[in-house]
Amino acid sequence: MLTIAKRTAFAALLLLIVPVFAMLSGWVWRPDQDALWLKMMYWITETVTQPWGIITHVALVGWFLWCLRFRLKAALALFTLLAIAILAGQGAKSVIKEQVRAPRPYxxxxxxxxxxxxxxxxxxxxxxxxxLVARQLQDETRIPSWLRAHWQNDTGFAFPSGHTMFAASWALLAVGLLWPRRRIISISLLMLWACAVMSSRLLLGMHWPRDLIAATLISWLLVTLACWLAQRFCGPLAPPCKEQTEIDKRAR
Structure with a gap:
């Protein structure tokens, strides 16, 4: 478990660059930003927002199962662990939000x-x-209509970030589960996607840097446990060596 924890901890530190930089640089969210850039960030954040988040989840589960190529029983166990890791993060997020009750930047x-x-x-x-949001912003020309609609659909509390927890969890799962298989491209893409989702939450006025930091740390704890359980109950994560493969073929 120590090796997995070190690997996922390093990945979590990379993800934390986004909110820590925003915090230390004194960056402050403003509503009057470049509309095209904001729209790009909006579409990135939509990959996690329901119902698109469900499609993203299913696609990623399928990709992980294909990359790991476990047998049916191990694959079902892995599928269950992945679902539990993501759902546990979202459940923890909901409980903490209600306790902290931190307002969103907007x-x-x-x-x-x-x-x-x-x-x-x-x-x-x-x-x-x-x-109330719709009524207050109906004459606000600085805010694009799609951003107003996004705010209207998400009026909950800020701390911690559920979008960040979802994206960071998948990125850290990739590091924990796919690194032994040397799926470097998949890992890199998921890390970049997670960073983009985190950035979008800041730029859209949905979260403060501290929300992203807390979400990433919670994700790291849950994912590290999930990866350890996957290795323990689903079999080795690394591909078998060539010699073992030849022995298996002759045994058949």
Whole structure:
């Protein structure tokens, strides 16, 4: 387990570069950013937002199973572990959000510019919050209509970031499970995707850097455990050596 923990810890540190840099550089979210760049970030964040997040999850599960090529019983066990790791992260996120009750950056901005008290906002039902956002921004020309709709659909608390937890979990699972198979391209793409998702949450006014940091650390803990369990119950993660393969062929 120590080897897996070291590997996933290094990957988690790489993911933390995004929020730590934003925090240390003094970067502050503003709503008046380049519309084209924001739209690109929006489509990246949509790969995690429902219902697209379900498609992403299913596609990644299929890709992992293909890369690892476990037998049916081990593959089913791995599928279960992957699902538990992702769902456990999302469940932990929901519990923590309700306990911490941290406002999103755009909600804090609404308080400053539109006199919408944060505490009053979060005391409302979700449907009423959505209606309030739409009403307050109907004459706000700086905010694109698609971003307004995104805010209306996601009026929950900020800490920690569920999108980050989803993307970081898959990136760290790739490092933990696919590295022994030397799936370098898959790992690199998933790490870049996770970093892009994390950046999108900052740029869209949905999260503070601390939300991303907490989500990444929680993901690391859950993924490290899941990878250890996968190695213990699903078989070796590394491909068999050539000599063992030849022995197996002759045995058949």
């Amino acid at each position: 909600v804090a901005w609404l308080e400053k510019t539109h006199n919408v008290p944060v505490e009053q906002f979060y005391n409302l039902k979700r449907k009423v919050r959505s209606q």
